[in-house]
Amino acid sequence: MPSSTDLVHAVSADLEKIREAAPLVLSLTNSVVQPLTANLLLAAGAVPAMLNDAEEAVEMLRGGAGALLVNLGTVTREQGAVMQTAVQEANRLGIPWVLDPVAVGALSLRTRLAEQLKERRPRIIRGNASEIMALAGYSSVTKGPESTSSSADALQAARELALHTGAAVLVTGRTDYSTDGRQVIATENGHAMMSRVTGVGCSMGALAAACAAVSSSPLQAAVSTAVLMGIAGEMAFEQSPAPGSFAVSLLDSLYSLSPEEVARRARILPL
Amino acid sequence: MPSSTDLVHAVSADLEKIREAAPLVLSLTNSVVQPLTANLLLAAGAVPAMLNDAEEAVEMLRGGAGALLVNLGTVTREQGAVMQTAVQEANRLGIPWVLDPVAVGALSLRTRLAEQLKERRPRIIRGNASEIMALAGYSSVTKGPESTSSSADALQAARELALHTGAAVLVTGRTDYSTDGRQVIATENGHAMMSRVTGVGCSMGALAAACAAVSSSPLQAAVSTAVLMGIAGEMAFEQSPAPGSFAVSLLDSLYSLSPEEVARRARILPL
Amino acid sequence: MPSSTDLVHAVSADLEKIREAAPLVLSLTNSVVQPLTANLLLAAGAVPAMLNDAEEAVEMLRGGAGALLVNLGTVTREQGAVMQTAVQEANRLGIPWVLDPVAVGALSLRTRLAEQLKERRPRIIRGNASEIMALAGYSSVTKGPESTSSSADALQAARELALHTGAAVLVTGRTDYSTDGRQVIATENGHAMMSRVTGVGCSMGALAAACAAVSSSPLQAAVSTAVLMGIAGEMAFEQSPAPGSFAVSLLDSLYSLSPEEVARRARILPL
Numbered sequence: 004m005p006s007s008t009d010l011v012h013a014v015s016a017d018l019e020k021i022r023e024a025a026p027l028v029l030s031l032t033n034s035v036v037q038p039l040t041a042n043l044l045l046a047a048g049a050v051p052a053m054l055n056d057a058e059e060a061v062e063m064l065r066g067g068a069g070a071l072l073v074n075l076g077t078v079t080r081e082q083g084a085v086m087q088t089a090v091q092e093a094n095r096l097g098i099p100w101v102l103d104p105v106a107v108g109a110l111s112l113r114t115r116l117a118e119q120l121k122e123r124r125p126r127i128i129r130g131n132a133s134e135i136m137a138l139a140g141y142s143s144v145t146k147g148p149e150s151t152s153s154s155a156d157a158l159q160a161a162r163e164l165a166l167h168t169g170a171a172v173l174v175t176g177r178t179d180y181s182t183d184g185r186q187v188i189a190t191e192n193g194h195a196m197m198s199r200v201t202g203v204g205c206s207m208g209a210l211a212a213a214c215a216a217v218s219s220s221p222l223q224a225a226v227s228t229a230v231l232m233g234i235a236g237e238m239a240f241e242q243s244p245a246p247g248s249f250a251v252s253l254l255d256s257l258y259s260l261s262p263e264e265v266a267r268r269a270r271i272l273p274l
Numbered sequence: 275m276p277s278s279t280d281l282v283h284a285v286s287a288d289l290e291k292i293r294e295a296a297p298l299v300l301s302l303t304n305s306v307v308q309p310l311t312a313n314l315l316l317a318a319g320a321v322p323a324m325l326n327d328a329e330e331a332v333e334m335l336r337g338g339a340g341a342l343l344v345n346l347g348t349v350t351r352e353q354g355a356v357m358q359t360a361v362q363e364a365n366r367l368g369i370p371w372v373l374d375p376v377a378v379g380a381l382s383l384r385t386r387l388a389e390q391l392k393e394r395r396p397r398i399i400r401g402n403a404s405e406i407m408a409l410a411g412y413s414s415v416t417k418g419p420e421s422t423s424s425s426a427d428a429l430q431a432a433r434e435l436a437l438h439t440g441a442a443v444l445v446t447g448r449t450d451y452s453t454d455g456r457q458v459i460a461t462e463n464g465h466a467m468m469s470r471v472t473g474v475g476c477s478m479g480a481l482a483a484a485c486a487a488v489s490s491s492p493l494q495a496a497v498s499t500a501v502l503m504g505i506a507g508e509m510a511f512e513q514s515p516a517p518g519s520f521a522v523s524l525l526d527s528l529y530s531l532s533p534e535e536v537a538r539r540a541r542i543l544p545l
Numbered sequence: 546m547p548s549s550t551d552l553v554h555a556v557s558a559d560l561e562k563i564r565e566a567a568p569l570v571l572s573l574t575n576s577v578v579q580p581l582t583a584n585l586l587l588a589a590g591a592v593p594a595m596l597n598d599a600e601e602a603v604e605m606l607r608g609g610a611g612a613l614l615v616n617l618g619t620v621t622r623e624q625g626a627v628m629q630t631a632v633q634e635a636n637r638l639g640i641p642w643v644l645d646p647v648a649v650g651a652l653s654l655r656t657r658l659a660e661q662l663k664e665r666r667p668r669i670i671r672g673n674a675s676e677i678m679a680l681a682g683y684s685s686v687t688k689g690p691e692s693t694s695s696s697a698d699a700l701q702a703a704r705e706l707a708l709h710t711g712a713a714v715l716v717t718g719r720t721d722y723s724t725d726g727r728q729v730i731a732t733e734n735g736h737a738m739m740s741r742v743t744g745v746g747c748s749m750g751a752l753a754a755a756c757a758a759v760s761s762s763p764l765q766a767a768v769s770t771a772v773l774m775g776i777a778g779e780m781a782f783e784q785s786p787a788p789g790s791f792a793v794s795l796l797d798s799l800y801s802l803s804p805e806e807v808a809r810r811a812r813i814l815p816l
Contacts (some may be wrong), residue, residue, distance in 0.1 A: 027639050384601070470800070
């Protein structure tokens with residue numbers, strides 16, 4: 004099992020690799036968060052691409068995409084079909100893909116879709132406690148896109164979901180948990196203000212895809228995502244303690260984040 | 275008839291209730307303004323939810339939504355059908371809903387849709403002068419999403435529309451007018467810079483829905499919306515007199531708004 | 546051939562005319578960049594309108610639109626049909642329209658659509674080097690929405706495309722080139738940070754439409770677009786050297802831009 008120090012070094016290495024490789028992340032994501040998601044990927048050093056057509060999704064993946072994000076936030080039947088095609092092609096090409104099952108459990112269309120997609124070898128699944136519990140087959144209560152359970156409540160569900168799917172599962176909350184079903188790594192970076200800006204959680208899914216494109220393992224990619232986003236959130240709040248300016252500072256902080264800052268702030272606890 | 279002082283207290287009370295109850299506002303709104311709308315609801319203390327599927331809209335309403343927003347800004351035939359279903363379910367459940375008839379009068383698809391929806395008991399209708407006049411059956415001239423009439427021009431139309439529909443009507447402009455058809459309340463908070471940021475008007479519709487979820491009456495909810503947004507706009511302009519930073523400060527101001535500031539700045543004139 | 550000094554004066558005149566005339570720019574553009582595009586048009590002094598329905602597009606054009614933008618960034622078959630209808634009506638009415646062929650060459654649906662649209666008399670075509678080369682029939686390599694060629698590589702393609710279509714072609718990059726096929730004008734305003742914010746390039750297409758509504762010629766409109774956006778980018782970077790705050794400052798800078806600043810900073814080189 005890696006030490007906390009090894010894990011911190013690996014987080015910095017992932018950020019460095021994103022900045023060097025500038026992986027193209029095809030992001031099939033909900034309309035509310037598209038601007039923030041694209042800007043967050045750019046701030047991290049990745050290249051976002053978004054589109055709505057199945058044929059074009061296949062072409063974009065073949066043209067050199069490093070990762071695929073599938074976020075179900077405002078999905079329609081038509082977009083669900085595009086996602087299915089994209090996932091099939093990503094798997095054929097060996098491109099890692101991330102599933103972000105927004106509000107799954109509460110809403111039928113996306114729950115049916117997520118049930119299918121989770122069987123198709125996502126490399127990472129990112130969700131809040133309610134979403135992860137629902138996707139693992141636990142009953143849970145959701146209030147719109149917000150979780151009503153704590154991330155610790157979802158830990159057992161996350162492990163089972165990871166073992167069932169082969170994905171690393173990242174449960175985000177006050178403490179974030181990353182697990183491949185065997186190891187569990189808790190990370191405690193972040194700030195409550197992140198939940199007062201729309202799309203921060205969804206952007207973590209996109210960052211997870213960027214990390215998956217370069218990282219040594221899906222589990223490390225999940226840890227790197229939680230720590231990088233969390234540190235950027237902490238730094239942003241120190242600059243800007245209200246939500247409008249916080250969102251601006253979040254992008255600035257991620258863009259400017261140094262390995263020294265990562266080393267100084269990362270709170271990683273292998274369990 | 276309530277005094278100005280009573281009305282000011284009720285505005286602060288509505289803000290406090292939003293922050294305590296955190297009502298879920300299902301926002302079926304146009305793609306241009308989705309990020310600002312969601313962020314404004316979060317800044318006010320509400321919880322935004324957005325989606326594109328009729329079945330999911332019904333489920334979200336049944337799952338505890340406090341209010342529904344229907345904004346026609348970039349509507350398609352498909353989204354119109356989702357809106358019709360959502361309005362029917364909101365009425366069945368007694369959930370208040372707000373109609374924001376963006377650019378109605380000038381454009382056929384949304385005008386036909388708004389004509390149907392206005393008969394289905396919206397709790398609040400929010401629009402600029404041109405939109406309210408068009409929806410009330412007056413002829414008017416619109417330049418895209420901008421009104422070419424003043425809000426005072428629309429006052430008679432607003433009263434008639436309120437009496438016909440049973441809704442409180444909020445006509446936004448340099449002076450905002452709220453009316454239930456009998457009472458008219460003028461409010462004079464706000465700043466011209468609000469019209470230089472896309473989605474501020476549409477976000478007022480969303481804030482009206484949040485207010486409708488907690489307020490003592492639709493008329494009070496309309497007044498609270500106009501005053502809270504207007505004060506946030508005034509404070510934002512004092513911090514940030516250019517439109518990019520103004521939009522950021524608008525969210526910060528609403529998030530930080532205190533009852534003292536409301537009492538100090540509110541300009542409410544029962545007519 | 547106009548001198549650099551004449552061209553600089555014409556840039557300032559175009560900005561002044563946008564602020565006075567406030568042209569309505571119907572922007573059929575991709576969902577990722579809609580908020581920034583609308584806000585950038587507002588910051589420049591224009592009035593944005595966005596919609597998704599063919600009948601409404603025709604009505605909006607007839608109702609007094611000054612220009613039309615067609616941006617293919619997240620196009621679907623349905624939106625492609627709306628665009629075709631809008632272009633036909635714009636041509637019938639003599640309203641200038643701008644084609645922004647995002648990622649054309651790499652992706653089939655939009656490439657087929659762009660091949661058709663380029664034959665329908667766009668007044669301006671704006672793209673990066675890869676997009677312009679692809680649209681002119683050169684083979685090129687694209688990495689998602691990013692160009693892998695320099696704008697100078699695309700100069701011959703741009704001239705041919707301009708002569709074939711009758712449009713002014715604006716190739717954006719480190720140096721921007723504007724050409725009507727005979728004259729070529731290089732402009733060297735801007736900053737690399739502009740490529741770290743999603744939608745800045747797409748917003749240039751919208752600004753080009755606003756300029757086309759008021760300018761003396763399509764070629765001048767292209768030059769004005771490149772210079773105004775480039776100067777706003779330079780000023781923004783001086784205020785805000787990280788991408789979140791840079792995007793905010795970009796809008797502020799364009800809003801506040803004075804003729805003196807244009808005269809002081811414009812770098813225009815007729816070739």
